[in-house]
Amino acid sequence: MDTVNLTIDNKTVVVKKGTTILEAASGVGVHVPTLCHMKLDDLNIENKPGGCRICVVEVEGRRNLAPACCTDVYEGMEVSTHSVRAINARRTVM
Amino acid sequence: MTDTKKQLRIALRNCGLIDPEQIEDYIAQDGYFALGKCLTELTPEIVIEEIKSSGLRGRGGGGFPTGLKWEITKNVKNEQKYVVCNADEGDPGAFMDRSILEGDPHSVLEAMAICGYCIGANTGIIYIRAEYPLAIARLKTAIKQAEEYGLIGDNIFDSGFNFKIEMRYGAGAFVCGEETALIHSMEGLRGEPTVKPPFPSVSGYMKKPTNVNNVETFASVPVIINKGASWFNKIGTEKSKGTKVFALAGKINNVGLVEVPMGTTLREVIYEIGGGIMNGKEFKSVQTGGPSGGCLTKDFLDTPIDYDNLIAAGSMMGSGGMIVMDEDDCMVSIAKFYLEFTLEESCGKCNPCRIGNKRLHEILTKITEGNGTVDDIERLKVLSNVIKDTSLCGLGQSSPNPVLSTIANFGDEYLAHVKDGKCPAGQCKSLLRYDIVEDLCTGCTLCFRNCPVGAITGERRLPHFIDQSLCIKCGVCFEKCKFDAITLT
Numbered sequence: 001m002d003t004v005n006l007t008i009d010n011k012t013v014v015v016k017k018g019t020t021i022l023e024a025a026s027g028v029g030v031h032v033p034t035l036c037h038m039k040l041d042d043l044n045i046e047n048k049p050g051g052c053r054i055c056v057v058e059v060e061g062r063r064n065l066a067p068a069c070c071t072d073v074y075e076g077m078e079v080s081t082h083s084v085r086a087i088n089a090r091r092t093v094m
Numbered sequence: 095m096t097d098t099k100k101q102l103r104i105a106l107r108n109c110g111l112i113d114p115e116q117i118e119d120y121i122a123q124d125g126y127f128a129l130g131k132c133l134t135e136l137t138p139e140i141v142i143e144e145i146k147s148s149g150l151r152g153r154g155g156g157g158f159p160t161g162l163k164w165e166i167t168k169n170v171k172n173e174q175k176y177v178v179c180n181a182d183e184g185d186p187g188a189f190m191d192r193s194i195l196e197g198d199p200h201s202v203l204e205a206m207a208i209c210g211y212c213i214g215a216n217t218g219i220i221y222i223r224a225e226y227p228l229a230i231a232r233l234k235t236a237i238k239q240a241e242e243y244g245l246i247g248d249n250i251f252d253s254g255f256n257f258k259i260e261m262r263y264g265a266g267a268f269v270c271g272e273e274t275a276l277i278h279s280m281e282g283l284r285g286e287p288t289v290k291p292p293f294p295s296v297s298g299y300m301k302k303p304t305n306v307n308n309v310e311t312f313a314s315v316p317v318i319i320n321k322g323a324s325w326f327n328k329i330g331t332e333k334s335k336g337t338k339v340f341a342l343a344g345k346i347n348n349v350g351l352v353e354v355p356m357g358t359t360l361r362e363v364i365y366e367i368g369g370g371i372m373n374g375k376e377f378k379s380v381q382t383g384g385p386s387g388g389c390l391t392k393d394f395l396d397t398p399i400d401y402d403n404l405i406a407a408g409s410m411m412g413s414g415g416m417i418v419m420d421e422d423d424c425m426v427s428i429a430k431f432y433l434e435f436t437l438e439e440s441c442g443k444c445n446p447c448r449i450g451n452k453r454l455h456e457i458l459t460k461i462t463e464g465n466g467t468v469d470d471i472e473r474l475k476v477l478s479n480v481i482k483d484t485s486l487c488g489l490g491q492s493s494p495n496p497v498l499s500t501i502a503n504f505g506d507e508y509l510a511h512v513k514d515g516k517c518p519a520g521q522c523k524s525l526l527r528y529d530i531v532e533d534l535c536t537g538c539t540l541c542f543r544n545c546p547v548g549a550i551t552g553e554r555r556l557p558h559f560i561d562q563s564l565c566i567k568c569g570v571c572f573e574k575c576k577f578d579a580i581t582l583t
């Protein structure tokens with residue numbers, strides 16, 4: 001199975017390829033707020049239109065902020081979920 | 095156009111010269127020669143290499159290297175792939191793509207077939223807005239003629255390569271020009287963008303690898319094959335090769351389409367080709383890139399036009415709209431105008447674009463109505479940056495550009511609105527003030543009788559007055575007064 005190494009708020013995380021930032025973050029106990037993302041595990045339904053933009057996080061080297069709920073992780077990714085830029089953006093989006 | 099020396103026609107090479115409804119005319123101009131050469135002499139790899147080394151970049155706005163896109167799509171393994179031509183052309187005032195499709199439809203068909211050969215697709219689809227009936231009719235004729243000649247269809251040039259071209263009609267929404275929205279619209283879904291990746295090259299139309307290119311991009315391809323990449327990449331600047339078509343509009347003497355080599359300066363386009371500003375007025379600003387672009391000042395007139403320079407200047411190439419403004423244009427109102435367009439065209443899927451742009455528009459309206467504060471300017475900036483940072487697609491990510499660039503380049507004008515309550519260009523009605531100069535007024539009552547809201551009072555032969563609280567700034571009194579007794583400040 002392919003795995004990916006990345007850091008979230010300076011914590012090293014190893015996850016399966018194809019995992020989203022949101023899933024990887026919750027795996028290490030980092031909470032990213034969401035609104036339009038809906039996952040009903042029991043029913044195996046997942047809906048991620050990526051519309052509300054509440055879940056945006058900062059990714060090193062990326063021009064704009066990334067929606068955690070529908071951005072897949074990649075090798076060597078550096079994510080900060082609570083940078084000033086991300087928090088300001090989320091507050092304004094709210 | 096007066097001075098054609100500065101112009102160089104590649105994408106528009108045949109427009110106006112050949113009869114677009116006669117395939118023989120196109121063939122006489124070496125038409126379908128490039129396709130024949132590719133199919134019979136060159137491998138897809140060689141053709142892609144040629145396009146890559148020509149330095150051709152997408153003319154639809156993004157400026158992505160075309161050869162690289164073809165290569166990526168080629169390398170995705172799939173039985174079924176598609177070539178899509180983006181002829182949505184949603185920028186207000188732009189008609190470059192329409193002119194190519196109406197004047198030289200075969201050049202696009204030929205290039206789509208070449209692209210199909212390279213990436214391994216046997217179907218091409220042209221997505222065109224239904225508002226372009228003539229272009230649609232000419233394309234249909236062109237497809238039919240090309241099929242009759244065996245230049246499209248099965249076993250083209252006996253090479254075993256099959257390629258057919260279909261058409262899809264859009265309702266002319268700006269956001270449907272964004273490639274993921276375009277594909278959804280083609281599939282019969284709502285024209286809303288989705289998150290990239292996956293890029294269309296990997297999963298596009300019907301989830302199959304799809305190569306999307308703009309009309310003008312395609313129109314440049316056959317020439318590159320015929321004349322060679324080394325000919326093409328001598329034209330232009332280091333990172334932007336070839337030519338670009340612009341739709342010149344606004345307060346300029348010669349409006350219309352121009353095609354110039356990359357690296358031509360804005361001054362050359364505006365003064366030498368465009369013939370300068372109308373009525374001998376003062377140049378104020380040039381807007382490039384449509385609703386996603388920015389307004390540049392005269393300090394940028396000598397900037398050579400290419401993708402990277404325009405971005406560095408705070409604007410962008412976009413699809414080639416170029417609107418010239420003179421001293422009578424109010425930059426706050428211009429920013430507001432573009433936002434109105436964005437608001438109309440935002441698909442509403444994501445929050446920052448749908449609501450954020452609405453807020454920006456409200457603040458701008460407040461400023462143009464004379465109720466703005468200095469803090470509002472700061473709020474515009476903060477909000478603009480967040481919208482850019484968080485929007486889902488290119489529409490939202492670029493929509494605040496007109497606001498940010500006008501604040502950066504014409505900050506004084508914003509300040510004049512909020513601090514002094516004045517619109518320097520005299521465009522914002524609410525900030526105007528009509529007054530009667532007592533010494534000049536003869537009391538003829540003309541203005542009194544013409545004022546539509548009864549804001550003017552006064553006795554015959556005595557000076558009249560305007561009640562500012564009632565005045566709606568219609569300017570009727572100003573026009574009517576025969577004694578120049580009314581001032582406008």
Ligand SMILES: Cc1cc2nc3c(=O)[nH]c(=O)nc-3n(C[C@H](O)[C@H](O)[C@H](O)COP(=O)(O)O)c2cc1C
Pocket residue numbers: 151152153154155156157158160180181182183184185268269270271272273274306307308309311312413487488489
């Ligand atoms: C809001 C928006 C509108 C767009 N409109 C158009 C358009 O009208 N025509 C076009 O060719 N590309 C348009 N694009 C760019 C396309 O998404 C895509 O990048 C382009 O068609 C790719 O072709 P190219 O590489 O040949 O430029 C638009 C992009 C965005 C974000």
Ligand code: SF4
Pocket residue numbers: 269286287439440441442443444445447448485486487488489490491
């Ligand atoms: S940025 Fe605007 S146009 Fe693009 S997806 Fe969001 S709401 Fe729709």
Ligand code: SF4
Pocket residue numbers: 530534535536537538539540541542557558574575576577578579580
């Ligand atoms: S039209 Fe002019 S001169 Fe006549 S009453 Fe009005 S301001 Fe005075």
Ligand code: FES
Pocket residue numbers: 033034035036037049050051052053054055056067068069070
């Ligand atoms: S939770 Fe709505 S965009 Fe991610």
